[in-house]
Amino acid sequence: MTRNTTTIEHHLTPALLMAYSAGALPEAFSLVAATHISMCDHCRAELETYDTVGGAILDTVESDTETPDFAKTMARIARADAARNAPPTRLADDVLPAPLASYVGGSLDNVKWRKVGGGVKQAILSTDRDASARLLYIPAGTAVPDHGHRGIELTLVLQGAFRDEDGRFARGDLEVADESVDHTPVADEGEDCICLAATDAPLRFSGMLPRLAQPFFQI
Amino acid sequence: MLRDVSTLDSQLPTEERAVRRVAPVQVRAPERHVMTPPTGDAADWVALVQKLRDTRDEAAFRALFDHFAPRVKAYLMKSGADASMAEECAQDVMATLWHKAHQFDPTRASVATWVYTIARNRRIDMLRKQRRPEPEELAWGPEAEPEPDEVVGLQQESLKLGRAMAALPEKQRELIQKAYFGELSHSEIAAETGLPLGTIKSRIRLALERLRHAMT
Incomplete structure (x- = not known):
């Protein structure tokens, strides 16, 4: 993985990390969290800290049910041993960390892009319906339509960089935008920008042309 | 590395040690339950997982099972699973523990924390019928293992956190x-604990x- 984890400046919020640890995020948000943490040891340490809270809860949970069946568990282990083949091949390439690679058939080359106008392309990923996730391809120097949104939008940079009202975001950086943010991300010159974006509500665009383009975004 | 788990044996009553050495086939006998380490002694759980990893020791697994399997089942039921689903899932979680013992890193997690993460992922598979995207694994290779004092330090901090939790x-x-x-939904969760x-x-x-x- 081409990653110097110390250069990441924009991180998951503590609330998102705790929700991810507790298993409360929709799949699309979990995908963004898992992909960011694959690149960011700062957030990995935060996550594992919240996991420790989960461990403390598990250790003190009151149990008034029947103890699980030990013999059946051993039988389960024996069956799994017998069925065990070669370990699954690890998916990941230089741009896509493993959790994301497994959503697009293993590598960036397999992504099925659709044009959405202005040179921008996207690919919707298949997740549960509580939130949606997509890959965005923004040519160098191009602006993504100005948009506000309901709910939360997470944007994780995988290649290149973009700039908006909140600063500059490069590989590994995550922008967490809530309803108060109306932003116009512009990709840096020099390299096309690829992002993973997830939202738990439909975007609404403020310009005329983008509104026409919205059906193509399929969200 | 704490591959040497002989300390475990020395904690057992002399009789028990003799039984284990002479007649290992009796490991399933009920009296073997005295092997269960004192509740909350996280270092002992670590030694048991390492013993399981290194020798596939069924008695070590049984001790882990007796402590954690009922807790996993209770956690799943509190999270919305019915009794039969929780039973299935708890068995599955414990089987995963057996198979993934080599992935456990005691400088980053207590055994309770590790079991929690396995149970949580299984809960999402089962109740929400979706997979949970997980970060890439980071694991110590066979050539470089963590220092024992780092293991002890992390385990002690986990215990302290458990005690702080009880005092809230x-x-x-x-x-x-x-x-x-x-x-709670993700928007209801505030990380201020x-x-x-x-x-x-x-x-x-x-x-x-x-x-x-x-x-x-």
């Missing part, structure tokens, strides 16, 4: 539990740095 005001503790039992998380976070961060260094 009832309402605060209930709110955290609700979050972890899946009763009132728990002293700073020290354990520093230890985990240090362990990750050492691990990254060992991996390059």
Whole structure:
């Protein structure tokens, strides 16, 4: 993985990390969290800290049910041993960390892009319906339509960089935008920008042309 | 590395040690339950997982099972599973523990924490019928293993956190539990726990740095 984890400046919020640890995020948000943490040891340490809270809860949970069946568990282990083949091949390439690679058939080359106008392309990923996730391809120097949104939008940079009202975001950086943010991300010159974006509500665009383009975004 | 688990034996009554050595086939006998380490002694759980990893020792697994399997089942039921689903799932979680013992990193997690993460992932598979995207694994290779004092340090911090949790005001503790039992949506979760998380976070961060260094 081409990653110097110390250069990441924009991180998951503590609330998102705790929700991810507790298993409360929709799949699309979990995908963004898992992909960011694959690149960011700062957030990995935060996550594992919240996991420790989960461990403390598990250790003190009151149990008034029947103890699980030990013999059946051993039988389960024996069956799994017998069925065990070669370990699954690890998916990941230089741009896509493993959790994301497994959503697009293993590598960036397999992504099925659709044009959405202005040179921008996207690919919707298949997740549960509580939130949606997509890959965005923004040519160098191009602006993504100005948009506000309901709910939360997470944007994780995988290649290149973009700039908006909140600063500059490069590989590994995550922008967490809530309803108060109306932003116009512009990709840096020099390299096309690829992002993973997830939202738990439909975007609404403020310009005329983008509104026409919205059906193509399929969200 | 704590591959030497002979300390475990020395904690057993002499009789019990003799039984284990002479007649290992009796490991399933009920009296073997005296092997269960004192509740909350995290270092013993670590030694048992390492014994399981190194020798596939069924008695070590049984001790882990007796402690954690009922807790996993209770956690799943509190998270919305019915008894039969929780039973299936708890068996599955414990089988995963057996198969993935080599992935456990005691400089970053207590055994309870590790079991929690397996149970949580299984809960999402089962109740929400979706897979949970997980970060890429980072694991110590066979050539570089963590230092024993780092293991002890992390385990002690985990115990301290457990005690801090028990000392929280009832309402605060209930709110955290609700979050972890899946009763709060992500927008309802506030990460302000009132728990002293700073020290354990520093230890985990240090362990990750050492691990990254060992991996390059």
